[in-house]
Amino acid sequence: AAIFKGGSVEAYRANIEAIRTAADKAAG
Structure with missing residues (x-):
């Protein structure tokens, strides 16, 4: 979840x- 590799922000x-x-x- 908090781990960011290349292009993971997308x-x-x-x-x-x-x-x-x-x-x-x-929520409907």
Whole structure:
């Protein structure tokens, strides 16, 4: 999670977006 390798920032941001989307769907 907090470990960043080459290009992992992109994956980290994509992960945040996915989590927000899931939370948004859960909120209804």
